[in-house]
Amino acid sequence: MKPKLSQWKELLAARHKRKAADEQNEAEPDERVGTDVPFVEVWREYGVEPYWFAGDYCLIRETVYPLDHGHGRYRLGALHDVHRRWQEAPFSHPLSCRGFAIGDLFFFDTETMGLSSGAGTVMFLLGHARVLGDRIIVRQHLLPHPGAEVALYQSFLSDVNYTTLVTYNGKAFDWPRLKTRHALVRDMVPKLPAFGHFDLYHAARRLWKDKLDSLRLAEVERHILHIERDGDVPGFLAPMIYQAFLQTPHPDRIMPVLRHNEHDVLSLIVLYIHLSIQLLEAGQLPDPREQLAAARWLEAVGETAAAAGVYEQAGSKEAKEAREAKWQLSLLHRREKRYEEAVAIWRDLFDHGSGFWKMKAGLELAKAYEHHFRDAAEAHRYAAMAYEAWRSLAKASRQSVEKDEQEWRKRLERLARKKKGVEK
Structure with missing residues (x-):
């Protein structure tokens, strides 16, 4: 640091010396x-x-x-x-x-x-x-x-x-x-x-x-x-x-x-x-990753109608991002209380998706049938299938899942009681 400070000090001193000479000679700026x-x-x-x-x-x-x-x-x-x-x-x-x-x-x-x-x-x-x-x-x-x-x-x-x-x-x-x-x-x-x-x-x-x-x-x-x-x-x-x-x-x-x-x-x-x-032009972007990112940004700033249109376009493509786009669109529908449209997407993900999507979509279907459609039997059916998909994923991951296991069992037991009560 010392050489740098010394250099700047010399430059400043030289500058002030020139200024003093100019003031002494009463030189005009233009000169x-x-x-x-x-x-x-x-x-x-x-x-x-x-x-x-x-x-x-x-x-x-x-x-x-x-x-x-x-x-x-x-x-x-x-x-x-x-x-x-x-x-x-x-x-x-x-x-x-x-x-x-x-x-x-x-x-x-x-x-x-x-x-x-x-x-x-x-x-x-x-x-x-x-x-x-x-x-x-x-x-x-x-x-x-x-x-x-x-x-x-x-x-x-x-x-x-x-x-x-x-x-x-x-x-x-x-x-x-x-x-x-x-x-x-x-x-x-x-x-x-x-x-x-x-x-x-x-x-x-x-x-x-x-x-x-x-x-x-x-x-x-x-x-x-x-x-x-x-x-x-x-x-x-x-x-x-x-x-x-x-x-x-x-x-x-x-x-x-x-x-x-x-x-x-x-x-x-x-x-x-x-x-x-x-x-x-988010709806016409060729890269599904960019399309999905643009839709998320539009949704984040409250432009849900524009975001929904882009999600639909991204979800129609043959790409791994398509299922993520459908999922985001379903959550948007859920927040807007458009359950029929959300359920249609969850069913599609459940029927055609991997174990991961069966677990996520099945859980949402169980929630929708329990709380919105008041159909305990259907809610229990989807919860049970989602639980089996989750167990397969948990077994493959080899991670501690005791807390999640308890949550799943509580849900299934609650739905089983509701289902039994309806049948009586």
Whole structure:
């Protein structure tokens, strides 16, 4: 840590020395632009301009993309179609942008000096995308040296007039760290806006946790979005590259990190497009695992009608997930007191399913006939068959099942008494 602290101390001392010289010479900001920014002409060749504020500067890079620019499996302009479809969707959802203008979406990603959430973790690059009617603009704000955070956050917050933040794990990482760093300079820069938040990491986890070994953005890019980054700098190297840049602040040293961040921001746009389609077209998804996950998510947010339609579609397929989809649909029917429809599904699972499904469906049939249909004989019949299926499974598992055995016997004895009482 000592060499790192010494390096930062030297950089800060050099910066303050230049500021003092400028104040002594009463130099105007415009006069400093060409002399105070190292390699300023090289920066401009990369489309980067200095942004001056309060006697210091940050660097801003702006890149413009046409709507037909392809990034992985989608054109960036497909966001407009997704936005229109959300306005017309027959269901609501936390990922829906209904009621927002497309320009309200603020695709945001950062690069930091570490993963810690403490005040000492410097954010040195803030990247975001602005979606317009005919193009998409990616803007990046770079911290050129320690001590320039006032200029950095002034430039960033002067450009923020959006309503909804779109990030990848931003709720837990990017935005809390930005708030921490902003607190150190909040008396000199605008306040942070109050954002809504679409965190696409949590959406990806909902849909692909059983499909992907890792949910890192790079893995989602490769396996879901079909994005291949040739020659890209891995994100974990960004802090080391930035430290090298601080020692020799030539643009070529940090440009790989800016390009990496730029691609991250573009991937957020494409990921939002894909996740939206997964929900808007959940009934037609070819992958039954994704279809089942989408239906569960719709059900979890209270959109039971939409979820039921997707469960029905998934349950009609020849896949192992079909029985799980039918089961979920039956539980949904049960909660809505639609017992006849639930019983029809349980009977199908009981008649055509494995021992596991005979046990689960048989138990539900026993409960339904006991409590809803008041048919103790039928309830006892299904309970007895479900018990036999359970015994076979328990024997194969070789686990202690004494407590479960007692529960089954209590149920059978109760139903036997009820059945006997009815017969009398």
